[in-house]
Amino acid sequence: MICDECGQREATVTLTVVQGTERTLRNLCPECMRRMSNAKGMLSAIFAAAMANMAALAQQRPAETEVEESLEEEALPDKTCERCGMTYAAFKQSGRLGCPGCYEAFREELQPMLQQLHGRTQHAGRQPLQTEAARRTRSRQEELHRLMSEAVQREDFEQAAALRDELRAMAREAAE
Amino acid sequence: MSVSTVLSSRVRLARNYSDLPFDLSERPDLAEDCLSRTAGALATSGADKGFLLHRMADLSEGRRAFLAESRLISGDLARAVQTGAVLLNERDGLSVMIGEEDHLRIQAIRPRMELAEAAGDCFRLEDALSKQVSFAFDPELGYLTACPTNTGTGLRASILVHLPMVSQQGKSGEVSEMAARLGLTIRGVFGKGRLALGDVYMVSNHVTLGRTEEELISAVLAVGRHLTDLEATLRETSRREERLTLENRVYRAWALLRSARTLSSNEFYNLWSSARLGLSLGWIEAEADTLDALLWDTLPQHLVAWRETALDEKKLNEARAECVLNALGKLF
Numbered sequence: 046m047i048c049d050e051c052g053q054r055e056a057t058v059t060l061t062v063v064q065g066t067e068r069t070l071r072n073l074c075p076e077c078m079r080r081m082s083n084a085k086g087m088l089s090a091i092f093a094a095a096m097a098n099m100a101a102l103a104q105q106r107p108a109e110t111e112v113e114e115s116l117e118e119e120a121l122p123d124k125t126c127e128r129c130g131m132t133y134a135a136f137k138q139s140g141r142l143g144c145p146g147c148y149e150a151f152r153e154e155l156q157p158m159l160q161q162l163h164g165r166t167q168h169a170g171r172q173p174l175q176t177e178a179a180r181r182t183r184s185r186q187e188e189l190h191r192l193m194s195e196a197v198q199r200e201d202f203e204q205a206a207a208l209r210d211e212l213r214a215m216a217r218e219a220a221e
Numbered sequence: 222m223s224v225s226t227v228l229s230s231r232v233r234l235a236r237n238y239s240d241l242p243f244d245l246s247e248r249p250d251l252a253e254d255c256l257s258r259t260a261g262a263l264a265t266s267g268a269d270k271g272f273l274l275h276r277m278a279d280l281s282e283g284r285r286a287f288l289a290e291s292r293l294i295s296g297d298l299a300r301a302v303q304t305g306a307v308l309l310n311e312r313d314g315l316s317v318m319i320g321e322e323d324h325l326r327i328q329a330i331r332p333r334m335e336l337a338e339a340a341g342d343c344f345r346l347e348d349a350l351s352k353q354v355s356f357a358f359d360p361e362l363g364y365l366t367a368c369p370t371n372t373g374t375g376l377r378a379s380i381l382v383h384l385p386m387v388s389q390q391g392k393s394g395e396v397s398e399m400a401a402r403l404g405l406t407i408r409g410v411f412g413k414g415r416l417a418l419g420d421v422y423m424v425s426n427h428v429t430l431g432r433t434e435e436e437l438i439s440a441v442l443a444v445g446r447h448l449t450d451l452e453a454t455l456r457e458t459s460r461r462e463e464r465l466t467l468e469n470r471v472y473r474a475w476a477l478l479r480s481a482r483t484l485s486s487n488e489f490y491n492l493w494s495s496a497r498l499g500l501s502l503g504w505i506e507a508e509a510d511t512l513d514a515l516l517w518d519t520l521p522q523h524l525v526a527w528r529e530t531a532l533d534e535k536k537l538n539e540a541r542a543e544c545v546l547n548a549l550g551k552l553f
């Protein structure tokens with residue numbers, strides 16, 4: 046996605062610009078984000094900075110109402126977790142799964158729900174420390190995290206984004 | 222700003238054993254298994270120093286409510302009277318709740334903006350436990366939890382911030398909306414519904430999957446820092462342009478807090494917020510820690526524990542006022 050402002054650099058942040066009652070979405074690169082933050086009103090400036098820091102967290106979730114409707118119209122699949130006996134219908138009713146095995150049994154159905162809740166469906170965080178390799182990965186991740194927060198501190202968002210990408214790649218690798 | 226507007230930080234991790242059903246409330250045998258595994262693992266790892274095991278069944282209703290009010294255990298755990306338990310290190314603000322919605326809720330509470338440190342506390346506890354036991358984990362979905370809202374990192378990071386000017390100027394709605402776009406929630410802490418008594422707000426992540434723990438914590442901290450900046454800017458404007466109004470608010474509140482013989486919780490929160498604002502502006506001679514501790518010490522179960530007897534509304538209000546006088550000193 047290319048930045049709406051300069052039309053050159055890669056946009057990393059989506060910003061809601063409020064003018065009176067009108068709202069527009071703008072995709073911005075870190076550079077233009079910083080420049081606009083200085084020009085716009087105080088509140089949006091402050092949050093623009095927060096959002097630039099946290100571009101990684103910008104939500105890409107589908108409009109919530111759409112998803113809810115489509116889930117409701119769909120007939121509930123007739124599935125049961127063999128380990129605990131929880132049916133998918135019972136889960137939909139209570140919002141609580143029966144056992145860790147339910148995630149396997151209802152994987153397909155849970156996918157859109159997780160996407161809606163979290164905007165993503167691939168874990169990127171800590172892992173159980175079962176192997177020596179995992180332990181080594183962990184210490185490299187910790188190192189990268191430290192470098193990333195240092196980059197954010199000195200407002201070097203491009204460097205921070207690069208480190209974040211490296212961390213993501215590690216998480217994906219570890220997951221495969 | 223001289224005195225932090227961030228009151229406290231909290232992190233909790235949800236973890237489950239892969240071979241047990243999530244809900245143990247109807248299965249005392251499995252709940253006992255869950256408890257002994259956890260307590261055993263913590264003891265074997267040597268990380269159990271300062272921890273005491275409390276079964277909910279062994280605690281009085283008042284003590285359970287007190288711990289829940291202090292946030293050392295959750296309300297859900299306090300209600301799991303038959304099967305719930307907690308490994309508690311009260312001094313360091315550490316708890317491992319057992320038999321909550323998830324098998325384990327590892328939690329650390331720290332003062333001020335020590336959110337990363339609180340996360341470190343939780344990870345150290347988790348590492349100690351996971352040398353002995355293994356938790357339900359899926360390479361794609363991360364740590365598996367009873368409710369899909371917690372899946373992934375299982376991490377909820379939150380800070381409490383005091384934002385009197387942000388709420389006075391009605392900015393909290395805008396702020397919440399923007400925070401939501403970052404996967405964060407901002408809500409009041411004291412009072413029911415949409416109220417934010419004392420102008421105390423909690424900023425926490427609701428997204429848990431697809432981000433690293435570090436990213437989630439940084440997001441909460443970033444929003445906390447920027448809320449603090451916004452609050453500081455609004456205070457500065459107000460100090461410049463409405464000094465008299467502001468002084469009137471602060472000094473009246475400060476005098477009333479040290480004079481009142483009875484205080485309803487609503488009145489207390491209003492006065493507290495104004496006095497805390499005065500403290501941050503450097504207009505009031507008091508310790509921030511003393512003032513902040515009153516937020517918890519004046520809660521009903523804390524007052525009951527202090528008085529060691531049940532209190533009706535009237536007695537609660539009297540006890541609250543006396544608790545405040547003891548902490549801040551009498552004006553009369």
Ligand SMILES: [Zn+2]
Binds near residue numbers: 048049073074
């Ligand atoms: Zn640009």
Ligand SMILES: [Zn+2]
Binds near residue numbers: 145146
């Ligand atoms: Zn199941």
